[in-house]
Amino acid sequence: MNTNTTTSQATVSESNRSRILQHLYHNGISSRAQIAKALGLTPAAITKITARLLEAGIITETGDFEGSKNRRSIGLTLDVTRFHVVGVKFARSLVEIGLFDLAGNRISLEDLPTVSEDTIPATLVTIRDHVNRLIASDDAIVAVGIAVPGPYLRDQGRTAVVSSMTSWRSVNFRTEFADAFPVPVYIEQDARAGALAQYLFDRHSTCENLAYYLMGEGVGLGVINNGQLINGAQGAATEIGHISIDINGIPCDCGNVGCLERYCSAVAIHERLNNSHIVAGTQSMTHAQACRALFAAAETGNSAARVLVHDIGRYAGYGCVTILNAYNPERIVVGDIVSEAGQPLLDAIHEVIDERAIPDIARATTIALSTLPTDATVTGAAAVAITQFLEHPSVFFDDV
Amino acid sequence: MNTNTTTSQATVSESNRSRILQHLYHNGISSRAQIAKALGLTPAAITKITARLLEAGIITETGDFEGSKNRRSIGLTLDVTRFHVVGVKFARSLVEIGLFDLAGNRISLEDLPTVSEDTIPATLVTIRDHVNRLIASDDAIVAVGIAVPGPYLRDQGRTAVVSSMTSWRSVNFRTEFADAFPVPVYIEQDARAGALAQYLFDRHSTCENLAYYLMGEGVGLGVINNGQLINGAQGAATEIGHISIDINGIPCDCGNVGCLERYCSAVAIHERLNNSHIVAGTQSMTHAQACRALFAAAETGNSAARVLVHDIGRYAGYGCVTILNAYNPERIVVGDIVSEAGQPLLDAIHEVIDERAIPDIARATTIALSTLPTDATVTGAAAVAITQFLEHPSVFFDDV
Numbered sequence: 001m002n003t004n005t006t007t008s009q010a011t012v013s014e015s016n017r018s019r020i021l022q023h024l025y026h027n028g029i030s031s032r033a034q035i036a037k038a039l040g041l042t043p044a045a046i047t048k049i050t051a052r053l054l055e056a057g058i059i060t061e062t063g064d065f066e067g068s069k070n071r072r073s074i075g076l077t078l079d080v081t082r083f084h085v086v087g088v089k090f091a092r093s094l095v096e097i098g099l100f101d102l103a104g105n106r107i108s109l110e111d112l113p114t115v116s117e118d119t120i121p122a123t124l125v126t127i128r129d130h131v132n133r134l135i136a137s138d139d140a141i142v143a144v145g146i147a148v149p150g151p152y153l154r155d156q157g158r159t160a161v162v163s164s165m166t167s168w169r170s171v172n173f174r175t176e177f178a179d180a181f182p183v184p185v186y187i188e189q190d191a192r193a194g195a196l197a198q199y200l201f202d203r204h205s206t207c208e209n210l211a212y213y214l215m216g217e218g219v220g221l222g223v224i225n226n227g228q229l230i231n232g233a234q235g236a237a238t239e240i241g242h243i244s245i246d247i248n249g250i251p252c253d254c255g256n257v258g259c260l261e262r263y264c265s266a267v268a269i270h271e272r273l274n275n276s277h278i279v280a281g282t283q284s285m286t287h288a289q290a291c292r293a294l295f296a297a298a299e300t301g302n303s304a305a306r307v308l309v310h311d312i313g314r315y316a317g318y319g320c321v322t323i324l325n326a327y328n329p330e331r332i333v334v335g336d337i338v339s340e341a342g343q344p345l346l347d348a349i350h351e352v353i354d355e356r357a358i359p360d361i362a363r364a365t366t367i368a369l370s371t372l373p374t375d376a377t378v379t380g381a382a383a384v385a386i387t388q389f390l391e392h393p394s395v396f397f398d399d400v
Numbered sequence: 401m402n403t404n405t406t407t408s409q410a411t412v413s414e415s416n417r418s419r420i421l422q423h424l425y426h427n428g429i430s431s432r433a434q435i436a437k438a439l440g441l442t443p444a445a446i447t448k449i450t451a452r453l454l455e456a457g458i459i460t461e462t463g464d465f466e467g468s469k470n471r472r473s474i475g476l477t478l479d480v481t482r483f484h485v486v487g488v489k490f491a492r493s494l495v496e497i498g499l500f501d502l503a504g505n506r507i508s509l510e511d512l513p514t515v516s517e518d519t520i521p522a523t524l525v526t527i528r529d530h531v532n533r534l535i536a537s538d539d540a541i542v543a544v545g546i547a548v549p550g551p552y553l554r555d556q557g558r559t560a561v562v563s564s565m566t567s568w569r570s571v572n573f574r575t576e577f578a579d580a581f582p583v584p585v586y587i588e589q590d591a592r593a594g595a596l597a598q599y600l601f602d603r604h605s606t607c608e609n610l611a612y613y614l615m616g617e618g619v620g621l622g623v624i625n626n627g628q629l630i631n632g633a634q635g636a637a638t639e640i641g642h643i644s645i646d647i648n649g650i651p652c653d654c655g656n657v658g659c660l661e662r663y664c665s666a667v668a669i670h671e672r673l674n675n676s677h678i679v680a681g682t683q684s685m686t687h688a689q690a691c692r693a694l695f696a697a698a699e700t701g702n703s704a705a706r707v708l709v710h711d712i713g714r715y716a717g718y719g720c721v722t723i724l725n726a727y728n729p730e731r732i733v734v735g736d737i738v739s740e741a742g743q744p745l746l747d748a749i750h751e752v753i754d755e756r757a758i759p760d761i762a763r764a765t766t767i768a769l770s771t772l773p774t775d776a777t778v779t780g781a782a783a784v785a786i787t788q789f790l791e792h793p794s795v796f797f798d799d800v
Contacts, residue, residue: 151725153760160760209633225630225637232625232728233609236761239725244756245647246658247718256721256756258646318647321656325551325639326726328632356644356656360553360560361636 016041017049018391021058024078025102025390029062031073050076056397078102083389084140086131087381090148091190092168092217092267093286095123096375097130099138100382102389104201108134109378114286117167124171128180135181142396143184145385147377148173149218150189151242154235157187161242161254184395186384190214192229192238193380195222197372198333200383211329212370213240214377215316216336217287219261222380223327230327238327241265245318260322264315266291266337269308278304288337295341309341313348320349321356324365335370336377342369416441417449418791421458424478425502425790429462431473450476456797478502483789484540486531487781490548491590492568492617492667493686495523496775497530499538500782502789504601509778514686517567524571528580535581542796543584545785547777548573549618550589551642554635557587561642561654584795586784590614592629592638593780595622597772598733600783611729612770613640614777615716616736617687619661622780623727630727638727641665645718660722664715666691666737669708678704688737695741709741713748720749721756724765735770736777742769 019039024030027038036046053059054076062075080102089096095112110130115123135141149168151160157174173187188196195212208227214220219241223230230237241261242254249258262268266287273282273290279297282290297305316334323332339345346369353362370376389396419439424430427438436446453459454476462475480502489496495512510530515523535541549568551560557574573587588596595612608627614620619641623630630637641661642654649658662668666687673682673690679697682690697705716734723732739745746769753762770776789796 151728151758151761156760158760160758225625225632226628228626228628230625230630230727233730234728234761234764236758237625237726237728239728239758242725242758243643243722244645244718247645254758256725256758318644322643325642325656326637327630328551328634328637328639330633358551358560358636358639358642358654358656360556360558361551361634364634 013049014392014394016045017053017393020046020049020053021078021390021393024059024076025080029075029077031075033073035076053393058393058397081105082140083142084138085382085385085389086134086141086144087378087383087385088127088131088144088146089190089375089378089381090146090168091377092149094217094288095127096378097127097134098378098382099134099141100379100386102386104197104372104379104382104386106379120167120171124176128177131181135183141183143186143385143389144177144181145193145381145383145388146173146177146185146187147190147193147381147384148187150191150220151236151239152187152189154187154231156234160236166253184385184388186388188381188384189220189222189235190216190218190377190380191220191240192222192231193384194220194333194335194370194376195224195229195380196383196387197376197380198370199224200386201372201379202333207329207331209328209330211323211327211332212376212380213316213319213323213332213334214336215264215266215334215338216377217266219265219319221323223323223329225327225329240319240323240326243322243326245315245322260315260319264312264319264338269294269312269338272308276304276308278302278308291337292340298341298344306344309344310348312338313341313345314352316345317349317352318356320353320367324353324357324361328361329365331366331368333368333370333376335372336375339369345369413449414792414794416445417453417793420446420449420453421478421793422790424459424476425480429475429477431475433473435476453793458793458797481505482540483542484538485782485785485789486534486541486544487778487783487785488527488531488544488546489590489775489778489781490546490568491777492549494617494688495527496778497527497534498778498782499534499541500779500786502786504597504772504779504782504786506779520567520571524576528577531581535583541583543586543785543789544577544581545593545781545783545788546573546577546585546587547590547593547781547784548587550591550620551636551639552587552589554587554631556634560636566653584785584788586788588781588784589620589622589635590616590618590777590780591620591640592622592631593784594620594733594735594770594776595624595629595780596783596787597776597780598770599624600786601772601779602733607729607731609728609730611723611727611732612776612780613716613719613723613732613734614736615664615666615734615738616777617666619665619719621723623723623729625727625729640719640723640726643722643726645715645722660715660719664712664719664738669694669712669738672708676704676708678702678708691737692740698741698744706744709744710748712738713741713745714752716745717749717752718756720753720767724753724757724761728761729765731766731768733768733770733776735772736775739769745769 098109099107191214210224221238221240244258246258250262252259270290298309498509499507591614621638621640644658646658650662652659670690698709
């Protein structure tokens with residue numbers, strides 16, 4: 001159906017280059033014959049394209065390995081440890097900077113000091129300095145990925161709404177970062193970055209229809225449908241946090257009423273804690289600290305804490321029912337701060353799904369907590385950069 | 401990102417065949433050189449593929465025409481009037497059968513008698529007979545498309561929920577129709593079929609990010625994101641009618657609470673009319689008749705009717721705000737029975753969007769009433785068949 005009439009011979013070559021890289025990324029060492037068979041390309045085309053990738057040093061030959069029919073053949077490999085990317089996560093008051101290899105393994109991770117409305121400009125400077133120092137000290141870094149709160153308007157470089165910390169709205173991420181580093185920079189909405197991380201790095205699943213449900217300071221969603229991110233016209237699709245679950249409910253900064261985010265984000269949970277006596281001293285905590293204090297209290301048997309976690313889990317569940325009806329994914333991965341509530345959260349989500357989702361669809365969907373070793377969003381920022389590296393290799397190596 | 405490792409040389413050829421057909425479908429008469437340039441294929445490949453399409457009689461040569469640089473060249477064309485498809489629309493109590501050419505022009509259209517729970521089996525027989533008679537009398541018919549209410553579970557051939565007429569749920573459309581005709585049959589959820597119709601036949605727009613918002617006996621949605629339908633894992637995505645707009649609202653047959661469909665479908669409107677005195681005699685009307693009576697009353701100045709149309713329009717608007725946040729389309733086309741309320745409906749939708757949508761996103765989105773000459777769903781059923789014809793030509797012509 002997609003009749004893109006601007007496709008040229010050059011983009012076809014780049015597309016084949018990308019397909020070969022992706023094949024090696026997902027399947028490991030492969031012979032030219034195996035790649036040719038898997039991708040439906042002629043052996044001559046494979047030889048030509050892999051020669052250029054070898055010459056550019058992106059892939060390497062591994063010497064003989066056992067091919068099909070027990071014949072020995074030369075293996076090709078994309079060494080995922082040879083290239084590094086930097087991932088930067090913005091989440092209202094949190095900024096994290098991580099260094100990763102192409103397999104998503106974390107090499108280093110640093111949290112910047114908590115950001116407030118008036119320290120945003122200073123924070124932007126710190127990030128630029130910090131990332132530039134990383135790049136200067138590591139030749140293997142090929143790109144920077146940045147994850148920002150949605151709805152992120154990709155063409156404009158701006159976030160359209162940031163509930164509870166509105167000054168971020170005036171930051172143009174493209175202007176701030178496009179030319180800040182000697183390597184290419186890619187910016188993506190945070191939950192969509194998280195979905196890319198699940199898609200690239202979760203070795204448990206090879207799921208082509210996947211939703212990453214980010215329950216952090218905001219509530220966001222990234223959806224991979226048939227192997228492709230759902231972006232929308234402006235890159236602002238899948239904004240679950242601003243879908244209303246109650247048209248007569250709590251007003252939101254975005255203009256809508258009853259936004260899911262107002263009921264089960266870390267910010268909303270923190271507000272509820274500040275207005276209750278479940279956990280002492282939450283007023284002076286960060287949102288993440290307050291949530292963790294609640295989850296710890298629930299775990300140690302505090303019944304008011306348990307009731308609140310259950311209530312939050314039910315709201316998370318209403319969101320899941322919407323996700324099922326809106327996107328029908330095979331798998332929903334719940335991540336970020338709120339997911340640290342663990343099994344009680346998952347139980348409440350399942351309770352709501354059992355009550356309210358269409359049974360045929362609910363039965364076919366798995367809900368899981370994120371198992372990525374670090375926070376999926378900063379890993380996601382890395383995944384944004386890695387995805388570009390795999391999809392547009394010629395950007396990274398002029399001579400390819 | 402889509403690393404489909406089963407791609408073979410055969411599917412690559414079929415894909416190129418399809419791209420050429422689609423190019424001719426969307427761009428009209430083109431020379432081999434123009435096609436080669438547009439699709440990034442070599443002239444040799446174009447010559448080979450078009451030779452087979454010519455031999456199979458799918459495309460024809462048009463003789464000399466003015467090519468680029470004023471050189472005369474031979475044109476190729478896909479004559480959209482040479483092939484016909486049958487579209488069948490199911491919508492609870494309504495069944496329509498239409499005959500169309502590949503451009504979506506209607507050749508004939510027939511409504512079957514209103515269906516009730518106990519006439520479903522007889523209706524299935526009538527449809528089979530009727531379509532077989534059409535095929536027997538018209539050699540140009542190459543396929544049948546069927547549009548059914550969602551959520552339609554494509555792999556199983558069943559609709560998971562049909563609010564207000566539950567017997568449809570026990571009908572397996574695949575079993576009933578897969579082998580019923582001498583030509584291939586394709587079944588799709590109704591709103592998704594409508595989206596395909598808007599995408600293929602609306603000459604006003606060449607929009608790659610489009611939502612068709614079906615407001616009929618049910619409320620449904622089909623979304624084209626970057627030129628591709630959003631399907632989900634089971635083909636049951638974009639079920640806007642069962643997304644809750646009020647988690648404490650009206651229960652729905654699907655198990656959810658506060659489903660949009662319960663507030664602004666033709667069935668919901670009919671219920672409200674039966675419980676009021678706005679229009680007399682609605683109890684004995686079909687859902688469509690009752691809605692039309694309401695819209696006529698509003699147009700002639702009945703103030704209670706106007707208030708009700710406005711209220712329905714606001715619910716339609718809440719749905720649009722959800723569509724904006726969930727899919728960020730460039731264009732939302734509102735179609736089916738409820739869209740016949742016209743400008744007052746559109747005004748109420750805009751009122752809600754102005755109040756509740758994220759301004760940056762609302763500004764970038766057009767909301768329009770469907771302008772397709774016939775009901776978009778039966779045209780959509782035809783579009784489902786035409787899309788398959790364009791995407792998988794070899795299915796239709798063994799010798800290609």
